[in-house]
Amino acid sequence: MWSSSAARTLRALGLGAALAALAACSSFTPAYGPQSVAEGRLALAYAAPNNRLEQVIYQDLALRLGPGGDTGAPRVSVTARSDVRRLARSRTDNPRTEFEAVVTADLVVTEADGAVSFTATRSASAVFTRGEQVLADVSAETEAAERAARAVAETLRLTLLGALATAQ
Template sequence: MSWSKALRHSVLAGIMLSLPVALGACSFSPVYSGTLAAQPGLNLAYAKPTSRLQQIIYQELALRFGRSDSQTAPLVTVSAIGSAAEMMVTPTTNPAKPLMVTVTATLTITARDGSDTPPRSFTRSATADYTRSGQVMADNAAAENAAERAARSAAESLRLALLAALSR
């Protein structure tokens, strides 16, 4: 019995000593430091939004990365879809019902400088909760607010995915 306990301790010590060496071989590239974080301007052009969710995502990305009017700047196009679903499976007599809005956004970057670079695409989803109270105006306002919050979260996730892809 003491042999297995000593063996366990030595194996555990070996793992603990080899863990920093194994993780040191990985190449982590943080998105909050380095050249992209110091100068996040990417010289991007944005397509025209066709919905409020797209407009929010374009605004968030332009705020973080900047905007270019150059004809050769890479073109960013976003498609965003929002959907709402009830969070409770069983029916209830309570008029206040929790719902969840999910926004799924796909960002595509297309080079326009004549290079053969294939378009890059990123898809991210984000959710936001709201409560439906039975009052039409309040329900509509809460649904719009939740959709906008989810769109902002999706835009932030797309921004981080883009930074991570460009840092490689």
């Protein structure tokens, strides 16, 4: 006959062995990061940027998708533009006014033979404030446009990964 404490100990050891076996069968793979599923380095060639916003987008894509430069690889070209609009009107004496910088980018992926394989257009925005200091206003607008360009680069990267995954 088993004593109740010996039976409990045996049950706990059996449960621990079962949990250890289950844990050995599974692994945790991060969705993002250096060892991730979405980390895939792609063989791409990037077009030359024509303005600062395109440079920010290309740098972000190259950082996350791979540096590019492969001959015979699909060519990624991005055309980016920004627009600024006032968010609200106020009749207060406060000289600070909120604006929004909107960056729109067109992505075109062209195969080595010249055929266009994928196109997409994405937009993102960032809010900034203007006051009565010209240098600060220009810096705020530039910084907001670059923040929006980084957000556009992220959506373009995810769109490109999705398009390439469904194409395979």
